[in-house]
Amino acid sequence: MLQYKLIVSDFDGTLRRSEGGISEGNIRAVGDYVAAGGIFALCTGRMMSSILPYAQKLHLSGLVTAYQGAMIRNIESGEIVRDCRIACSDAVEICEFLQGMGRHIHVYDGDDFYVNRDDDFRAWYEKACAVRGILTPENIAETVREKQISPHKIIVVSPPEEREKVLAAVEEKFGSRFYVTTSMEYLVEIVCKGCDKGGALEYLCGYYRIPVEQSVAIGDNYNDLPMVRMAGLGVAVANGEEALRREADFITRSCDEDGVGYVIRKFGLGENI
DSSP states (O other), X not given: OOSOOEEEEOOTTXXXXXXXXXXXXXXXXXXXXXXXXXXXXXXXXXXXXXXXXXXXXXXXXXXXXXXXGTEEEETTXXXXXXXXXXXXXXXXXXXXXXXXTTOEEEEEETTEEEESOOSHHHHHHHHHHTOOOEEOOSOHHHHHHHHTOOOSEEEEEOOGGGHHHHHHHHHHHHTTTEEEEOSSTTEEEEEETTOSHHHHHHXXXXXXXXXXXXXXXXXXXXXXXXXXXXXXXXXXEXXXXXXXXXXXXXXXXXXXXXXXXXXXXXXXXXXXX
């Protein structure tokens, strides 16, 4: 009998290798765990259309989580079982604030994302996530207002050395009303309150009727903290942020050393490795 019946993994920096893709070792480990009766799920800040191909590559069924937990979808049926959006008026306010800081902004609406600058980061992001953004004028707030967009997520892109300053400013302005986090050195992300990965893990446990104590969560960054804290076993990859590694119950190998597969075999399947 499996001790941990649900394993939830972040994607970028955790399951995904640095150079891209999922290793064959991780693919085999996921397959063996599912065959043994376990449930493996992906929980990411990415768009749903960006993570679905990887869920399908892993031959997963059931639920997949996008936008930090703001959207949860059934892989097979396509049914959206959770759909939390920022109200249009609030999204306009957020964008106007970020514009006042002179920032590169993304606004996410389902399978579409809008971007206010055609620069190197846009090119990198579209290549890495295999998506194509809709270019708006610099005043992206006006596009949000005109199209009446109620987005799942808004992000602001900054040079790594400015992330903490931007994070502090956005947290001070909107932290009481929205969940503000960061998933990589360039990004500050804003979603609805309650749409963190801890809430997503709780939803998955309820959906599958699995006690939280029998769940494992694996991540690498600050946005993974809520689910790593909540899980029965919280795991950080070796390449993860120090703040996450400090709070994790276990530190696994890096994303380039099949860290997720190691956790699956050691704790999910109980192999003596």
